[in-house]
Amino acid sequence: MKCKSIGVLVMALTVFFTNSVLAAGNPFADVPADHWAYEAVNNLVADGVLTGYEDMTFKGQKEITRQEMAMMVARAMVAENNVEVSSRDKQAIVQLAVEFSDELNSLGLRVNRLEQQADLITWQGKVEYTYKQARGDLLVGRDSSNAMLLRLEPAASLSANWQVRARLEAASELSRDETGTVNLKRLYAQGDYASWQMKLGKLPLYTNEEGLLWDGQYSGGQASFGGGWKRQQGAVLTLLGGRLSPQELPSSLGLVSDEAADLFGVNLDGTKKKGTAGVGAYRLKSDSWNKAYFAGENTATIWSLHGAYRFTDRLCLSGAYGENTKANSQDTAWQTELVYGRYQPEAQGSWQLYSAYRQLGEAVAAAGTGDALHYGQKGWEVGAKYAPWKNVGLILKYGDGEEIDSHQGVKQYFARVECFF
Incomplete structure (x- = not known):
């Protein structure tokens, strides 16, 4: 039974x-509002890796496109070169770049440097x-x-x-x-x-x-x-x-x-x-x-x-x-x-x-x-x-x-x- x-x-x-x-x-x-990338990007913002967040906010529960999320990831990859980033945030950026690699490539931002890491x-x-x-x-x-x-x-x-x-x-x-x-x-x-x-x-x-x-x-x-x-x-x-x-x-x-x-x-x-x-x-x-x-x-x-x-x-x-x-x-x-x-x-x-x-x-x-x-x-x-x-x-x-x-x-x-x- x-x-x-x-x-x-x-x-x-x-x-x-x-x-x-x-x-x-x-x-x-x-990308749904409960996607793991939301939390990852929010953590990068809280840690000061990403700034100007309010200009591209997705703090609401609406869904966004993968292209929009890829833009956030691209900004994190650029910010990584300009601010001090913890090992945890570096790992999050790598995981985000892997998840949205196709969209990043379509934006003209290659992720070849991941291979160097x-x-x-x-x-x-x-x-x-x-x-x-x-x-x-x-x-x-x-x-x-x-x-x-x-x-x-x-x-x-x-x-x-x-x-x-x-x-x-x-x-x-x-x-x-x-x-x-x-x-x-x-x-x-x-x-x-x-x-x-x-x-x-x-x-x-x-x-x-x-x-x-x-x-x-x-x-x-x-x-x-x-x-x-x-x-x-x-x-x-x-x-x-x-x-x-x-x-x-x-x-x-x-x-x-x-x-x-x-x-x-x-x-x-x-x-x-x-x-x-x-x-x-x-x-x-x-x-x-x-x-x-x-x-x-x-x-x-x-x-x-x-x-x-x-x-x-x-x-x-x-x-x-x-x-x-x-x-x-x-x-x-x-x-x-x-x-x-x-x-x-x-x-x-x-x-x-x-x-x-x-x-x-x-x-x-x-x-x-x-x-x-x-x-x-x-x-x-x-x-x-x-x-x-x-x-x-x-x-x-x-x-x-x-x-x-x-x-x-x-x-x-x-x-x-x-x-x-």
Whole structure:
């Protein structure tokens, strides 16, 4: 019955987004207001790379032509030679130039210099301090931590469409005066084209449920097809496969092996007007994982739904649901979140408030993004994000809930300072 329902929903989503996909295939189609290039150009303006923005504004929700967008990209390429540009902005300009290379060529501005930058390595990253404190009926006193994290993300261009990306991290617990060890978390090749994207290597694992299931990495490959690899418009089909290490799951789950599990998955999602919706299905299998995720046949089969609706540029309501059909307990997870505001660390003064309810069954959401509530818990969560200075962010979260099985109360306080470069 569940498979039949999923099939009906997939068919409905496919029909719903078909018209937009056809439009996205037209190289002379208008650029929609939610195109990723809008945000990229806005960031260049906020960073002072582009000036005179009001003369060619597209801050409204109207669509513009690709030729008009190419004019903005051309101005950014010229401005790059006249002002100091960060590595993040340089990378954005390269990506914009690749996306609109045909239009730039038609304007007489060649992008051959991108080939000269093939060996250029750009760096970006962050430093963050995180304080957590947990209180609960089962805890004696307070369980707290003070953690520092250094994250470095280099990217090297191989050609106009391909680049190699990596992530290195060093974490330390200040209360124990630890010295962090640098670990290579990700290393993968990425190819970006007009209507598809490919990733190969040790790559991000963050599926369309927006962090409900996973927020980590795995080894393998991923391919996305459809209305743009950043969900620009229409439907996007994503296929993924590879190996998932047990280190990506909490040790408290009781996995008894260091061997990685086979992971296969598919996402179908997309955006039309103010709405986003999608489905997902995943299969994990390991002969040696016999705890938590795997209750029968050493296999986990998880399916999911998610959706969001943006009422205004600042107000958005979203939700996601997942179920592990092989698990015997805590086999479902779901969350709903209301967000007001738009937090962008690169924009000084930007802020965001949110309120959420989460039920995070550990057989489904064990590797999710949760900070104020985590796997095996359910309850309310509220939070705020604020950028007092450019590239500096403050985050506060509070979770009030209970353990799903024991119903013992739990409270979690979370505070973070993050600095981007």
